[in-house]
Amino acid sequence: MRSTVFVFILLLSFFGRSQTGRETRIDSLENALKMAEHDTTRVLVLSELARSYGGVDSLKCFENGFKAIGLSKKINYLRGMADAHINLAGGYLDYFDVENAKKYFEVGNRLADKLVAKDSSAANMKIWLRGYYNLGVAYGYEGNVAKEIEMAAKTIPIAQKMGDKMFVANGNTNLAVKYNSLAMLDESYEMFKISQKQFQEIGSPEDMLYHSISFSSCLASMDSLDQMKSVLDIAKINLDKIPNSFYRGPYYAELGLYYGKVEEYDKALEALDTSYAFYQGKKSYHYLKLLYQRYATIYAKMGDFEKAIAYTLKYINFSDSEHSPSDKVNSYFILAKYEAALDNYKDAYHYLRDYVIAVDSIRARQLGNDMQQLEIQYKTAKKEKEILALKNEKSEAALALQVKRSQTYLLGAIASLLALLLFVGFYAYNDKLRRARKKEREQEKEVALLKQKQENEVFSAMIEGQEKERKRLAIDLHDGLGGRLSGISLNLSKLNKDEPKEYPKAQLQKVTKDLNDALTELRSIARNMMPETLVKFGLQAALKDYCSSMTGNGTKVTLQFYGTEKGIDLNQQVTMYRVIQELINNAVKHAKATEVLVQYMRDGNRVDITVEDNGIGLNKNDFEEKEGGMGISNLRTRVAYLKGDLEFHSEENEGTTVNVQITVDAA
Structure with a gap:
C-alpha cells in the first residue's frame, strides 16, 4: 500500500474541524453546555461537541450528535438541524462508516440549502460549505474521485470569495492529497505549495503539522528527499510546541520513511519505534498496518529478511477487514521474494502459489493439480531412495541408487524450471493488468480534470458577465438618465432664479419634454434589466x-x-x-x-x-x-x-x- 493512503486517512479524520487546542476546546464546550440558558445555544454546543469528539471518543461523538438532532427537531431550529446532521456525518466519516456518513451529509445538506435560501450569512454559509465539501470526501473514500473533485470545485471558489482562508487552505491540501493518491505528482506538488503559503499566513502549529506531514508523503513519492527533510523539519518545530499532539505518531512514521529512503536504517528503525510506541494500546489500526509495512521494507533493505517476513505476516494477519485483494496479492509476492533471498525456495514456492491463486483462481486450480502431482513424484522418488539405500552393499543396488538419485535431481530441476516459468509468466500477466489499470486511471483523471476546467470556465464567465451588466447599467444611469435629470434641475433653478413676471410657458414646456425623455430612458433601462x-x-x-x-x-x-x-x-x-x-x-x-x-x-x-x-x-x-x-x-x-x-x-x-x-x- 502506498504511503499516500496514510496521509489520506489522516486528512479524513481532521479536515473541516479546528486544528488547534482540541482538548482545551472540548473543555470549554463542556463548560458552555452547563451554563447554556437557551435551547438554541444547547443545540449548537452539542453539535460542536460531536464535531470535536470525532476521531477521539466515538461514544461521546455520537451521543452529543444525536442529542443535538433531537433537541433541534423539538424546537424546530433549522440551523441547528443542519449543523447537527453535518457534524454527526463527520463523526461517522472519522470512523470510516462511509454509508452512514453519506446518509447524514445528504440530509444535512438539504437542510443547509433551505437555511442559506432564507439567510445566506457567513455563519450559515460555512455550515453549507462544510457539508458539501465533506460529502465529496466521503465519495473520494469510496473511490469516486470525479465526484470528490466536483464537490471541491463547487465549494472552494465560494469559500475563497467569502474570505474563509482556512477552508480554502484545507481544501487545497485535500486536493493535493487526492492528486498524490492518483500519482498526479506534479499537480499534487503545485497544490501543496499553494496551501503551504496559505497555512504559513493563517495556520496554527497543528495546521502546519497537518500540512507538512501530508506534503512529505508527496515528496517521498517524487523522491525529492532533500525537500522532504526540510518539510519534516518544519513539522518537528511545530510538533515541539504541542504536548501530546495527535500528530506525533504520523510525524515519526514519515521520518522513518525518509531515513529508509536515504539508507540511514538505524535512524529509520528508531523513528518507527517511536511511532509504534505512540499507537500501542490505541485503536489506530490503519497506522499500525502502515508501520508493519515500513518495518518490513527497512529490514529487507538491511538484508534481515527474517524480520522482514515477520512484519509482512503481521500486516497480512492484522485484525481488521480493510485489506484489499491487491494488498494480499502484493504481500504474498513480497514474501516469496524474501524467502527466496533466504534460499528457502520451498517456502518461496508456497507463497508464490498463494500469489498465483489470488491473481487468477481458475488457473490456480489447474496449477494446484500440477503441483500435487509433482509433490507425489518427489515423495515417491524420496521413498525409493531410502529403499535403495538399505541395499547399498550390493553393487547393482548401488548402481540403481545412483540412477534414482539422477532421476531425483532431474525431477527437481524440472520442478524448479516449471516454478521459474510460472513465476515469469504470472509476473508478466500481473504487469499487463497493472498497465491496463494505470491507463484506465489516467483516462478517468483526464475526464475529471476536463469537467472541472469546464465548470470553472462557466463560473468565471457568469461572474464576468454579471460585472459587465452592472457596469453597463451604471453607465446608462450616470451618462444618460443622470445627465438629463441634471439638465432639468439646472433649468428649474434658473427659472426660479430669474423670477419671470409672466407665465414661463416655453421654459416649462422644455422642462416637461426633458422629463418625458428621462422617463422614456428610465423605462428603457428597466426593460433591459427585467422586461x-x-x-x-x-x-x-x-x-x-x-x-x-x-x-x-x-x-x-x-x-x-x-x-x-x-x-x-x-x-x-x-x-x-x-x-x-x-x-x-x-x-x-x-x-x-x-x-x-x-x-x-x-x-x-x-x-x-x-x-x-x-x-x-x-x-x-x-x-x-x-x-x-x-x-x-x-x-x-x-x-x-x-x-x-x-x-x-x-x-x-x-x-x-x-x-x-x-x-x-x-x-
Whole structure:
C-alpha cells in the first residue's frame, strides 16, 4: 500500500474541524453546555461537541450528535438541524462508516440549502460549505474521485470569495492529497505549495503539522528527499510546541520513511519505534498496518529478511477487514521474494502459489493439480531412495541408487524450471493488468480534470458577465438618465432664479419634454434589466415590444414568431430574451445593420432561434479574434445554461446569421 493512503486517512479524520487546542476546546464546550440558558445555544454546543469528539471518543461523538438532532427537531431550529446532521456525518466519516456518513451529509445538506435560501450569512454559509465539501470526501473514500473533485470545485471558489482562508487552505491540501493518491505528482506538488503559503499566513502549529506531514508523503513519492527533510523539519518545530499532539505518531512514521529512503536504517528503525510506541494500546489500526509495512521494507533493505517476513505476516494477519485483494496479492509476492533471498525456495514456492491463486483462481486450480502431482513424484522418488539405500552393499543396488538419485535431481530441476516459468509468466500477466489499470486511471483523471476546467470556465464567465451588466447599467444611469435629470434641475433653478413676471410657458414646456425623455430612458433601462412585458404577457409580447423599440433611425427589426412559449420555465424565457436581445444589439451597434430578421420557431421540446442581419459581417480572422470577447462568451454561457447549441455564419460585407437550437424541459 502506498504511503499516500496514510496521509489520506489522516486528512479524513481532521479536515473541516479546528486544528488547534482540541482538548482545551472540548473543555470549554463542556463548560458552555452547563451554563447554556437557551435551547438554541444547547443545540449548537452539542453539535460542536460531536464535531470535536470525532476521531477521539466515538461514544461521546455520537451521543452529543444525536442529542443535538433531537433537541433541534423539538424546537424546530433549522440551523441547528443542519449543523447537527453535518457534524454527526463527520463523526461517522472519522470512523470510516462511509454509508452512514453519506446518509447524514445528504440530509444535512438539504437542510443547509433551505437555511442559506432564507439567510445566506457567513455563519450559515460555512455550515453549507462544510457539508458539501465533506460529502465529496466521503465519495473520494469510496473511490469516486470525479465526484470528490466536483464537490471541491463547487465549494472552494465560494469559500475563497467569502474570505474563509482556512477552508480554502484545507481544501487545497485535500486536493493535493487526492492528486498524490492518483500519482498526479506534479499537480499534487503545485497544490501543496499553494496551501503551504496559505497555512504559513493563517495556520496554527497543528495546521502546519497537518500540512507538512501530508506534503512529505508527496515528496517521498517524487523522491525529492532533500525537500522532504526540510518539510519534516518544519513539522518537528511545530510538533515541539504541542504536548501530546495527535500528530506525533504520523510525524515519526514519515521520518522513518525518509531515513529508509536515504539508507540511514538505524535512524529509520528508531523513528518507527517511536511511532509504534505512540499507537500501542490505541485503536489506530490503519497506522499500525502502515508501520508493519515500513518495518518490513527497512529490514529487507538491511538484508534481515527474517524480520522482514515477520512484519509482512503481521500486516497480512492484522485484525481488521480493510485489506484489499491487491494488498494480499502484493504481500504474498513480497514474501516469496524474501524467502527466496533466504534460499528457502520451498517456502518461496508456497507463497508464490498463494500469489498465483489470488491473481487468477481458475488457473490456480489447474496449477494446484500440477503441483500435487509433482509433490507425489518427489515423495515417491524420496521413498525409493531410502529403499535403495538399505541395499547399498550390493553393487547393482548401488548402481540403481545412483540412477534414482539422477532421476531425483532431474525431477527437481524440472520442478524448479516449471516454478521459474510460472513465476515469469504470472509476473508478466500481473504487469499487463497493472498497465491496463494505470491507463484506465489516467483516462478517468483526464475526464475529471476536463469537467472541472469546464465548470470553472462557466463560473468565471457568469461572474464576468454579471460585472459587465452592472457596469453597463451604471453607465446608462450616470451618462444618460443622470445627465438629463441634471439638465432639468439646472433649468428649474434658473427659472426660479430669474423670477419671470409672466407665465414661463416655453421654459416649462422644455422642462416637461426633458422629463418625458428621462422617463422614456428610465423605462428603457428597466426593460433591459427585467422586461415587465415578459413577466406579464410572455416571451412573444416582450420580443415584439423590444423589436418595435429597436426599429427606427434607419433600422428595421422584424419578428417572426411561430409556436408558443407556454410551458417553458420563466427563467428559460428570460434567458432566451437576453440571448435575442444581445444578438439584436450586436447587429445594430456593431454590424451597423439596417435590417434585422428575428425568427422564433418551436416544435414540441425543440426551439430554433435565428437572427439574420445585412450588416458589415466579419471575415474568418476577425471572427476568431471576437470569439474570445465577453459578448460572444456571455452568449455561449447563456446558451449552455439552456442546454443548447450556438452557431455563427458570417462573411465580410454580406451580413451575419446566428442559429440557436434549444431543448426545453416542457413539451
